[in-house]
């Protein structure tokens with residue numbers, strides 16, 4: 001196990017954070033921040049001051065419309081709507097920082113490999129290697145409908161398609177040897193055209209014929225991240241990802257998932273343990289009672305309809321048709337199998353009702369809340385890290401920017417004092433931070 005943990009901060013470019021209706025809380029500033037560069041730059045500078053490895057932008061590219069067969073509840077409550085693009089924020093936030101890394105979600109369903117590498121690599125070049133791509137395969141029906149996509153792939157075939165998508169990305173990234181770009185004004189020769197080979201790929205699903213569009217960043221390829229946790233999702237992660245995100249509702253689930261990922265790494269012939277970050281949501285107060293009151297106050301505002309609108313989209317089932325007090329049947333899904341498993345799993349093996357499952361999706365995405373004083377939060381984070389043996393955590397905020405400020409100002413110094421989190425960056429790129 002490494003000496004120090006890694007921390008990323010999960011953000012979304014929308015009215016709410018993962019805490020539903022956070023925009024309606026008096027402490028919230030994110031709604032106004034949707035039209036304010038300074039809001040996002042302040043968040044970035046705060047996280048860099050806290051020596052975070054990276055910001056992690058989750059993304060729902062389109063509004064869930066599975067619940068009651070409509071987008072009404074999502075729109076009414078601002079739940080998975082609006083769907084602003086995270087990419088411009090990365091540029092804005094990177095401009096205000098020098099070391100902070102950025103993980104940004106981009107789905108293989110809504111774009112082409114050429115356009116994806118162009119967008120991601122432009123940011124990677126501009127930031128000198130601070131970019132990671134969270135590769136998602138487009139589990140949401142809403143995304144396919146919004147793009148008029150004719151894909152009708154099953155869960156596993158989406159990953160086959162994504163394998164081919166990545167093959168083209170690798171060819172584009174690897175087609176420019178770093179020393180082939182000469183930029184020699186004297187000759188004048190920009191690059192050695194004999195060594196910059198155009199890609200010409202024709203696969204089962206995809207084609208690409210082009211010279212790579214963007215100059216390579218310091219490591220050639222950006223950092224690749226992935227969060228699929230079904231069997232096929234893990235296989236994809238082992239083949240492509242340097243960092244894996246896990247969502248588990250409890251520590252027992254994290255331990256089991258970590259063992260599963262280690263086995264998948266062995267099966268894939270990898271020589272190192274996978275780098276896994278689990279989602280956690282700190283809720284900090286001056287006293288334990290104040291922290292609990294804050295959590296209760298945030299939950300009290302959230303109607304069941306708002307939660308079910310999001311959860312129905314994620315699980316691919318219209319949950320309005322279920323009795324909230326029925327056990328969440330172990331249903332299959334063509335949407336997110338990993339999130340389905342995390343939602344339906346209990347530490348004690350008892351069946352989880354739909355109402356209980358919904359309560360896991362109110363404040364965030366089926367991850368544990370760590371509620372208490374800064375000392376209690378630091379204790380719990382350290383003990384989970386040691387017990388699970390993971391690389392670190394992807395933290396979910398409640399209201400922003402105050403919950404991020406509180407963590408950086410009150411919890412990070414405690415983790416640093418215990419020697420379990422860096423006091424300063426030693427590298428400049430995201431890959432170096434995560435090494």
Ligand SMILES: Cc1cc2nc3c(=O)[nH]c(=O)nc-3n(C[C@H](O)[C@H](O)[C@H](O)COP(=O)(O)O)c2cc1C
Nearest residue numbers: 058059105136227228229230233245247336337338
């Ligand atoms: C921590 C975590 C974060 C995720 N973030 C996103 C996201 O921002 N956007 C998205 O479309 N899917 C997201 N997903 C969904 C997964 O990337 C994956 O597509 C989905 O879980 C289906 O794969 P599976 O059935 O193999 O688990 C996330 C999943 C996890 C566990």
